[in-house]
Structure formats: C-alpha cells, structure tokens
Amino acid sequence: MKREMLLAASIVVLIIGVGMRAPVFITGASLANLLTDSTLLVMLALAQMLVIVTRGVDLSVASNLALSGMAAALLAANNPGLPLPVIVLAAAALGLVLGLVNGYLIGYLDLPAIVVTLGTMSVYRGLVFVLSGGAWVSSHQMPEAFIAFPLTKFLGVTNLVWIAFIVVLAAWYLASHSRFGRDLYAVGNAPSCARYVGIPMAQRLLWTYGISGLVAGVCGYLWVARYAVAYTEIAYGFEFTVIAACVIGGINIAGGTGSVAGAVLGALFLAVIGNALPVVKVSPFWQSALTGAVILVAVLINARDRKKEGRQILPLHLDNHSSPTAPVRSAA
C-alpha cells in the first residue's frame, strides 16, 4: 500500500501547492470540475489495468472509444426519438465486440497483444472515418437528452462521477474478490504455471479485452456527449495517456501486479496536472512534457521499490518483460 499512499500524498501536496498560488483551484466547484474531468481517464485506466496485469496491453482503447462514440452520435443524430439507454447500450455493445475481437486474437490465437492491438487500433480508427464519411457530428445535431446526461447532477454530483464510482467498485470487486480477477494476476505472474493449474487462459484473456472494449464503448458515448462533438480524431493518442496513468499508479508493465487504487490515483494525478496548468498560468503546451517527466519519475520510483523486494546472489540485470515464459523475477 506504500506506493499508493505516496501517490495520494503527492496528489494532495500538488493540489495544496497549486491552491496556494491560485486559491480558486481549491474551491468546491473547481475540485468538483476536476473530479468530473478525471472520470473518463479513471475508467479507462481501470480497464487497462486488468489488461496490463495479464502482461498484455490494449493500444486500441482510444480508437475503440472514437468508433463507439461516433456510432452513438450518428445513431442519436439520425434517430432523435430513440431513448438514451438504447444508444448507450449500442455503444457499449459495439465496444464490447471490438474488444472481443482483440481478445479472440490474443487469447485463442495466442498472438502478441501489442501487435494485435496495434493493428486493431489502425483499423478501428479508420472505421470511424468510414462510418462518418469524415464529417463532424456537432452539438446541434444531437438530441438534448443525449448531451445533457453526463453533466446532469444527481445528489449534487454529476452522472459521470457516479458512473466512474460504479466502475471503480466493479473493478475493485473484480480484481480482488472474484475468481476471474485473481486468475488474471496468476496469468500475468507466471503464464505457464497458470496454464498448468488449469486456468482457462484463452477465455480469461478474451473477456479481459472484452471488458476493456466495453469500458471504451461506454466512455465513447460519455466522451462524445460530454464534449458535444464527434469527429474522426477524437481521443487521438489517448491510449498513451491511459497507459501512463497505469504506469504512474505503479502497475508493472511486466504483469502480475497492480491495484485498483493505483490506477485510480494515477489517473487522478494526471488529471490534477492537466487542470492545474491553466490555473497557475503555465502554457498548456507544457502539459505533455510534464506528463512525460512524471511518468519517468514514477517508473524510477517503482523500479527502486522493486529492488528492495528481493536479494540476488548475483546482481543480474533480469528483464523478462517481453518473454512469454520464464518467470524469473519472482524467484528471488
């Protein structure tokens, strides 16, 4: 829990530090806004965490989000009478199917996740263009209810935050209290052992990527409705931000470790940086550079933590992050 505490403390310090320069940052409205802004990243980071825990990576989330979001926007724009739940379900179902395609290729055909999702990332992004013909769907084309939903307040908090809250709870249950989730950790720690003890690896991977796709689909609708516009380049490059949130949250890209708290805090940390920059009058052009620096510092801290865990007779430089078998690190 130490790493999560450190991260939580640094978020608090960051918020207070920015608040001292610009008191407007720590008003209730500003913090609520910050929370709402972070929700999409939180949800996507949680789904990505499950994937990374299995030693995989899902580079196609942002493209999946764009495609599902565009589909939802077109559906709503062309059928104004359609009830909102139907549209959300359609986006979720499309996202799920796109995720299952990844899951089938990675689980049942045993192909490397990074290559498969690299490919589907291009395909899904291209399909957004095919679907929309390159045109934008702007706010006046979408029905009122479609746009209003994410920012509507329920008990004083926006729906986006409620949805993210439910996703956090679900991810926590899944990762820590369900057999499915524990299997994922086993798969990530030692794939060949997991296979020997009878974990249905292909099926587990299929549904892990399915969940990632499902979350991306729901976020696709939320994204499009929140920003009230859908276009081909939506969330371009966002997959790296999502992975960055996981890395900052201490989730080991080599698989097997990672916590829900870490993913949530990592996403919050990035959101705080993003929201603080304009407040302290730093040019937004700095955001990307700062994000990069934060990621590097985070991985350095993570690596230092890991070094303390075990002692080896020889100071080996073991890296098994890309090897499909040979779990070496846990041997210490």
Added chain:
Amino acid sequence: MTATTNTTEPANPPAAGKSRYTILDQPKLGIKGVLGKWETLLALLFLLAFVTNGMLLPHFLDPYNLADGTFNFSEKALIALPMALLIICREIDISVAGILALSSVAMGLAMNAGFPPASLLFVALATGVACGTLNGVLVTRFGLPAIVVTIGTVSLFRGLASVVLGDKAFTGYPQVMTDWGQGYFFDFIPREFVILLVFAALFAFVLHATRWGRRIYAIGNNPVAARFSGIEVDRYRMVLFMLTGAMAGLAAFLLTGRIGSTRPNIAMGWELEVITMVILGGVSIAGGAGTIGGVMLAVLTLGTVTYGLSMANIPGIYMTIVIGLLLLVTIALPRLLRGKKVAK
C-alpha cells in the same frame, strides 16, 4: 532467421580427426525452406500489390511516378531499420516520432540562431543521439522496461517540442535541406530513396554478416544467457537506442527539408507506422528473429499499397485500415493455417 535447426548429415568417408556429424550453422537451402520463409510470402505479396496496381491504375507504372512514390515511405523506413535491430534485441522505442519532432525543432532553433546551413544535419543528429541516450540510460542503468520508458519520453520529447514551438511553425529552411529532402540524383532517383538503400545495405551487413549482428540475435533470444556468455548486453542496448535516436534525427533532417517547415504535428503517429513496418517484415516482437530484407520488403509492400490507394484517390485514412488489416492478417494467418491448438 536464426540458426536453430541443426541438420545432421552422414559424413561420407569418416575422415580422421573429423566429427562423424556436421552441425550446420543454417538450415540447408531447399525449395520447401525457401517457400515457407516469411520473406518469400512478403515478396509474393509485394508482387501481387505491384501487379494489381499496375493493371488497375493506368499511370502507376510510369517510372517517374514510381520514383516519386518512394518519398512516401523513405523517412519512416530509415527509422524502421534501427527499430528492427531494437525489436530483435527485445527492446522497443515508442519515442521515435517524438525524437524526430524535437530534432526538427532543434534545427529550427539553430537556423534562427544563425547556424550555417550545413551544420543543421549535425544539430539534428546530435539531438537524436541525445534523446536516444536518455532512453538508453533509463533502460540500461535503471533496468526499466523499454516500452514504459519510451512511452514516457515520447510525451517528454513531443512536449518539449511543442513548448518551444507553441502554435507557431518554423519555416524558411536553407536550400541544402530542400536539396536533400526533395531532390533527385540524375534528375530521376530521389535522394531520400538512395539514402535509404545505402543504410539498408549497411544495416543488413552489420546484422547478418558481423559478430555484432549475431550478438544482437543472441541477446534477443535470451538476454540472461547472452550476459553470461560474455556479451555486454547493456552496452549493445545502449548503442542501439542511440543509433535509433540518430536515425530519427536523420529522418528529421530529410522530412523537414521535404515539407519545408516544422509544425507541432510533424510525424504524428509515425511510431506505430514504423513498428508496423518492422513487425510486418517478420521481426518477432518477442525478440531474436527477423531480417533486414524482410523489413525492406514490408516497407516496399506498404509503400506500393499506399501509393496505389493514393493514386486511386482513396482518402489517406483508408490506408490506416489497410495497414492494420495487413498486419493482423499476416500474423494471424500462419497461426490459423498451421491450426496450432492452444491449451485452453
């Protein structure tokens, strides 16, 4: 391909002092071996794409057209060469497009500071090497996974580039950059393509004909074993990251010269296209296998397909679908055809 197949052959008369069995370094050349090779499949795919384009598009086979078509991929392919070495070595560099952007910005700054035109190439190369060194140090000294490090540094490099650039653009680059970026040798062969061919030959020689190349395969196959057999694994990794940075710097010089400006979105998304070229070229993402010939064939195939599509007036974004599908089909097809059952 790696020399893993040990073919035994009965020695004819067992000569004195000679072993009864000869263990060949490489599998014997046979029709089956040649046809089953990834490079053969790629070559067929390349021919198919070329012939289809030639039949469907009336001006495709015009030599001037074909020569100009190489501009589309030359810079990316220049980065794909060291990337292939890195991936064979079990590393990866996601930050290449960020390095390219930062190198281009550095050239713009240097030009505005009054550097002589010819020195801009060295500015780009130095920036690239510096970025590659940062990647290399983080990976080798601190033992971090390359994919995480370079996801961090791509934000950093591109971020620094955009901090300097803001919403402006650098323009007005000297003539020497235009000459190399969009110029021709003998008014016909694009200089960029010639540079690519020279470097491809160089990389192929180093990888396939020298001890360094064999060691890169050894590291990729088993880094721990390579380390214990006396290979300075970290030094190889370090040099490869620096080399990748330098090639990204060179690509920045050529690309900036070709488009004549540095914009914030320069080379956006190239890292994934470059990696696609390498994977499609038959380099295993798990390390230890792959050839420069395969990478070059993949480059030419992708170049032919995308150039054909653009000549047929199909919007550029359709190419991303084609490239993605090509990648998926080429890796999934052998697995499906072989019918390899995975333990479920």
